[in-house]
Amino acid sequence: MISIKNLHASVNGKKILNGINLEIKAGEIHAIMGPNGSGKSTLSSVLAGHPDYEVTEGEIIFNGKNLLELEAENRAREGLFLAFQYPVEIPGVSNINFLKTAINEIREYNGLEQMAAKDFLAMVKEKQKLVELDGKLTNRSVNEGFSGGEKKRNEIFQLAMLEPKLAILDETDSGLDIDALKIVANGVNMLKNKNNAFIVITHYQRLLDYIIPDFVHVLYNGKIVKSGTKEMALELEAKGYDEVKKEFDFKK
Amino acid sequence: MKLEKSQTAQHIIEKISATASKVGFISDTVLSNALLQIENVGIPNNKHEDYKYCNIDSILKKEFKNIEQNFINVTAINEYKIKDTITLVVVNGNYSEALSDKIILKGLQVHSFANIDSSANKLISTIADVQKDVFIAMNTAFCSNGFYLKIQKGEKLKMPIHIIYISGSETEALVNSRNFIELEEQSEATIIEEQILIGQGKVFTNFLSEKFISKNAKLNSTLFQNEGHLGYSVNTNQIKQEQDSQYHNHTITLSGQLVRNNHNVLLAGQNSEANLNGLFYSKENQIIDNHTLMDHQAPHCESNELYKGIIKDKSTGVFNGKIFVRKDAQKTNAYQSSKNILLSDDASIYAKPQLEIYANDVKCSHGTSTGKIDEKALFYLNTRGIGKESAKKLLLRSFAQEIINKIEPESLKEKITLFFEKNL
Structure with missing residues (x-):
């Protein structure tokens, strides 16, 4: 699905990523954990193509x-999707109009015809249920006046509508109470299949109780310093990031 | 100095006095005051505080050297009609009964200035003061045969009125277009004013509309301007409101080489309300200059102004909004806001709110913001597969919608939306 090799990146001249290597196959869920400032959000911005981030070295191959x-x-x-840590409010642009434009531009790029209005609305109805998003919200402006939880659910709703091959969830759990967290996780689990993959970026182990990762990676100082299975996440939670910091600061 | 000032004016007077209407509905006193004013003030240049960013003297000198008043005779206007409206047509400043719909709507009266009675005649020039602005003076001295429109007492018009001001010339020309619109007590109307330019010649229009909204009357109006790169205009909308009256206006400017709007509202009676919404979109090297004046003279009145500008290429946008709250205008609520998006580094916007308050129990606020297109929103849209261009359009459309959505009737909203989309 995606192969990241020796990825170095900087923003405003400041180096944040220092050689990331990561291989993800279809059907897999990878969790990326790490302390604040380790480069987690930078990695997601670089993958999504944020113009402020400059890749100085390395390569990323996505489906060839x-x-x-x-x-x-x-x-x-x-087929790449980023669920934002801080979804942007866009006053005046309705969620529906926004999604219709997005779906049709994606379809056009892939040589498909525009989606019929009827099919689109049926899809909206179906996917809304998946994340228990109030029908009224889909008619409102994108994220405008949404609560923190509603914004995150709207991200997963968009994910469901756009059906990407690879979805990156950037701290989707931050600011969510346990009920909202379960709804979001449930949505992701329903959308997961053998043809897609997920990168779940999180600071806490909590989300991984509900979205079970196949692999867990620890990011520190812009590098993946440890990889393992979900047990490693539990271990991290128990010991905290200080252990990791000590170990790798010492090596440096 | 005086001589130099009036040079451009003198040149214009020579050119246009031949084609000006000799209908004589302006009294001799007003006329001589107007002429005196033109002579004293001249055409304003950029040293004139109110015309700082729109140097009309220099534009006239440069762009209108060969005024020939060689007008196109318009014979068909069907393509401009809006369904379910009464169409009135003004060609090169003259009211055309032949092109206008028959006035059979109950409560509506329309007459050309040449055919008005003495009571209507007395109203003309009572709202627009020739001393206030030289373009009012010039229009008063040289206006064509415009029209007087009246909505009779207690009548709520069943259909909107669509006034088409169509001008055209194959060479450089000047038009002084004028009207007087009176809403008698307790009447209601929706009026659409649309300015259209045809032909290959540059046309400078000095437009003046006096609108008198009597007690308890309500006017919903839209001024739609889309004259393109040959259109130069100064448009004065002079409104006077009596008590318990309402005035809602939408001024939409989608193009024009030079568009200066002087929108002056006098809230003369208590409990009246005025709402001004504006949307302008300038491009290339166009200048679109909106000046508003909200004059609160009576207590318990409310005014709201929201102007939005999109300024592209090397164009210039101006919003200058003045609010006066006179000493008797207690319990005034006056709000004003101007929001602008600059689409290029060479585009300029001059936004200036001015508040002058002489009463002590009032609520007033003003604010202005100018920015570029929201980069965060743009990136967010991009990450959903929406391309740069369509994402930009989506954001501009949403910026404009706040104004466009307020426009009535629906058919006009659709027409303006269509023109706006074409511009994007």
């Missing part, structure tokens, strides 16, 4: 294509 050569919109059209 050189991802770094693609603009953000073309990455999305190729």
